[in-house]
Structure formats: C-alpha cells, structure tokens
Amino acid sequence: MSRYRPPRAKGSCYITPEGERRLREEVRQLWKVERPQVTASVHEAAKNGDRSENGDYIYGKRRLREIDSRVRFLSKRLEELTVVAEIPSNQDKVYFGAWVSLEDEDGKEFEYRIVGPDEFDLSQNTLSMDSPLAKAMLGKSRDDEVKVVTPKGETLYYIIAIRYQISRV
Known part of the structure; x- marks a missing residue:
C-alpha cells in the first residue's frame, strides 16, 4: 500500500479582514517569538554532546520543522487570499460575511x-x-x-x- 494521498481540494480564497489579521498575527508569533526561542533551546541542547540520544535536540528540531512548515503554508495562503471588507449593495440576500x-x-x-x-x-x-x-x-x-x-x-x-x-x- 503506497503512502500517496491526493492533494486536498483548495478552499475558497476569500477571507474577512479579521481573519486576515489573525493569520498575519499567527505568522508573526511563530516567526518572531516562538522560532527564536526554539532555536535557542536547540542550540543549547546541541552543546550537550551526542545528538542521537538528546531528546531536547530531537524534539526541538522537530518543532522547528513544524514552525517552518506552518509559516510557509500561511505565507503562501495569505498571498492568494482576497480580503472582502465591503458590505454588498444588496443586503437582502446572503453573501460572504453575512x-x-x-x-x-x-x-x-x-x-x-x-x-x-x-x-x-x-x-x-x-x-x-x-x-x-x-x-x-x-x-x-x-x-x-x-x-x-x-x-x-x-x-x-x-x-x-x-x-x-x-x-x-
């Protein structure tokens, strides 16, 4: 049995201004706050010798990969999103943001x-x-x-x- 999984269908590319702000804040938090902390802890763990049995080093490197992956995903996603900030002219019907x-x-x-x-x-x-x-x-x-x-x-x-x-x- 292969490990291949077809790619998920992309979701719609619309977002509210609040949603965009939250995603940008998540990128900032991961890149500016959490990643430097994990990098410092991995650096300290690397000084302790044998890395193959060093749990702090192994899990720190894994967390760095997770952070980098999430930042890469969010950055690409934010580029393709369209922010819908205007209220539709016909407010009697259900549209995005209603x-x-x-x-x-x-x-x-x-x-x-x-x-x-x-x-x-x-x-x-x-x-x-x-x-x-x-x-x-x-x-x-x-x-x-x-x-x-x-x-x-x-x-x-x-x-x-x-x-x-x-x-x-």
Whole structure:
C-alpha cells in the first residue's frame, strides 16, 4: 500500500479582514517569538554532546520543522487570499460575511456568520462558505427555505434574518 494521498481540494480564497489579521498575527508569533526561542533551546541542547540520544535536540528540531512548515503554508495562503471588507449593495440576500439567523423545523434558532475556510470556528458561530449549510444559504433571501443533506437525512431551515456589520480592523 503506497503512502500517496491526493492533494486536498483548495478552499475558497476569500477571507474577512479579521481573519486576515489573525493569520498575519499567527505568522508573526511563530516567526518572531516562538522560532527564536526554539532555536535557542536547540542550540543549547546541541552543546550537550551526542545528538542521537538528546531528546531536547530531537524534539526541538522537530518543532522547528513544524514552525517552518506552518509559516510557509500561511505565507503562501495569505498571498492568494482576497480580503472582502465591503458590505454588498444588496443586503437582502446572503453573501460572504453575512450573519444569518436560521430556524429549524422544531423552532430552534441558530445564528452563523459565513466566512472563509481559513477562519471558521463553530464555537464562534462562524461557518465556512465551503460547508454544505453555507453553500445552501448563499444567494437566498429572508423567509427562504434552506435544505441541507446530512448523514441523518435532509434537514430544513428557514432564514429569519440577514445582517451585515462593518469590520473594525
């Protein structure tokens, strides 16, 4: 069995100004703060002699590779992202950046913001625009039905409110 795995499909290349700021801050934190600390600890560990049995050296080098890989990924990703900072002229429809209030068939209400795949976090009620629910909502208006196929079957939601807010970055 080979170790080949096909490359993942790229996510959409849109991001909110807040998401871009967070990614740039992560790059800065990794490159300016964490990497120099790990480099110093690896340098100290290297002075201790036999590197083949030196855990601090081995794990420090591994962490440096992880940091470099993440910084390289984020740098490339930031180059190809498009920051969407403007509110659409038609605010009656669901577009990128919208806060959408939904109601399911049981009357339970949810609110999600549609954001890029690099910044979604369900604990913050942000939903990737590549997710099935967000794809079903895009372009819909207030009082429209949204059908989403889930492993449990088809789920029906109703859009009860759409709002946009200006980013303060």
